[in-house]
Amino acid sequence: MxxxxxxxxxxxxxxxxxxxxxxxxxxxxxxxxxxxxxxxxxxxxxxxxxxxxxxxxxxxxxxxxxxxxxxxxxxxxxxREAAQGWNIAEVLHRWHALFSGNELTRRFERGETLLPAELRVVDTFAELWRSRLADIxxxxxxxxxxxxxxxxxxxxxxxxxxxxxxxDEKALAACLAYVDLNPVRAQMAQTPEASDFTSVQERAAAATQAEHPNETPSQPARLLPFAGNPREPMPKGLPFRLTDYLDLVDFTGRLIHEGKRGAIPEHLPSILQRLAIDPKQWGYLTTQFESPFKGLVGEAHNLKQACQQLGYRRTPGIGACRTLLA
The missing domain is CATH 3.30.70.1290 (Transposase IS200-like)
Structure with a gap:
């Protein structure tokens, strides 16, 4: 079920x-x-x-x-940390941009004086809406x-x-490439940078105009930036270098587009080496990402830990994760 x-x-x-x-x-x-x-x-x-x-x-x-x-x-x-950092006024402002709220929350946002009991009601709604504004x-x-x-x-x-x-990083990298290469795989575009209405097109366009493409200010502001390889302290962002990721997408796109899934070039993008992903498995991951996995995707030990946290009695999809993300 x-x-x-x-x-x-x-x-x-x-x-x-x-x-x-x-x-x-x-x-x-x-x-x-x-x-x-x-x-x-x-x-x-x-x-x-x-x-x-x-x-x-x-x-x-x-x-x-x-x-x-x-x-x-x-x-x-x-x-979630960003949502926890919002004050009540910020939560109500964001929610009211989407929904009408209620009379008390609208009065609070207008700056009207409320009774203590009314303020407690507003606080209850703000906490509910805060959780929803961090909900997929x-x-x-x-x-x-x-x-x-x-x-x-x-x-x-x-x-x-x-x-x-x-x-984990393996699942994240594979899924990012799978999403960005969807138009190429569907024969809607020949290259990632020519794929309209994709994030990779936005990132590639910004990178070609930037002197230092891996720096956050040079990347599209409305997309979560690539923050570089994991380190301490790790800034907010995807745990890869943008140029490494673009090399990976280009490599994978050629692999898929030319129909040479079994012919792996000797020179592999460094990101595959760092994540220790078998390049032969990579071709399958980035064309069939939705098929072999259930709702949770990652290395076997990460999958087991997540299932325990969620109270699962079994570990669905562990066979595919062991085979493809070992």
Missing amino acids: PKPRKALVSLEATPYYHCVARCVRRAFLCGEDATSGHNFEHRRDWIRERLFQLSELFALDVCAYAILSNHYHLVLHVD SWFMRCLNEEIARKANEEDNCTGRFKSQALL
């Missing part, structure tokens, strides 16, 4: 999650529908614009995204409902989403 979403999210285990939203009944969402002849390319802008609007309000960072014809992929980072399900709800509402006006299109917890 599938696990409920709350049983798949453990911020103690990992702050990184891969989310996939698909239209039901294989409905067409973006691009040009060859069957009907209708062009829905404008919806890609809807999704990207709404995605970054929400990332400004939620305590979630966008690590990667790819928007395809009938689905889109996200890799999200939950920043609420983020995806706000994203999908807005897109579905606008798409419904055109063709009654609805959708669903699933998520995978990325427990």
Whole structure:
């Protein structure tokens, strides 16, 4: 039986999650529908614009995204510390940008004087909303409902989403590359930098214009930056160097695009060597990431630890994790 979403999210285990939203009944969402002849390319802008609007309000960072014809992929980072640092006024301001709140919270935000009992009620709502603003399900709800509402006006299109917890650097690197190379694999683009509506295109464009592309100020401000290899103290960001990651995506894209999954060049990107990932397994990981794994993805010992924290009696997907992420 599938696990409920709350049983798949453990911020103690990992702050990184891969989310996939698909239209039901294989409905067409973006691009040009060859069957009907209708062009829905404008919806890609809807999704990207709404995605970054929400990332400004939620305590979630966008690590990667790819928007395809009938689905889109996200890799999200939950920043619980940021949410805990908001005061009540900040929480209410963010929530009211999405929902109407209630009379007491609106009065508080307007600066009106409230009785002590009323302030306690406001505090209760603020804590509830603080938790929701650091919740992936609420983020995806706000994203999908807005897109579905606008798409419904055109063709009654609805959708669903699933998520995978990325427990370690191996799983994170594989999932980032899997998401960024979706358009290449779908033959929508020949190269990562030519893949429209993807995070890798934004990162590559910024890198080509930067004198020091690995420095955070040179990277796209609306994406979680690549902070470099793990060290102490580790700044907020993805635990890789941007240039290493772009080399990895280029290497992987050529591997997939040329159909030479078994022909591994002698020169491998340094990131594969640091993470000790078998390059032959890497080709499979970055084309089939959703298929072999359940809701939790990582090395076997990380998977066991996460399952214990979540109260699982068994360890789902451990065979695939042992084989592909050993």
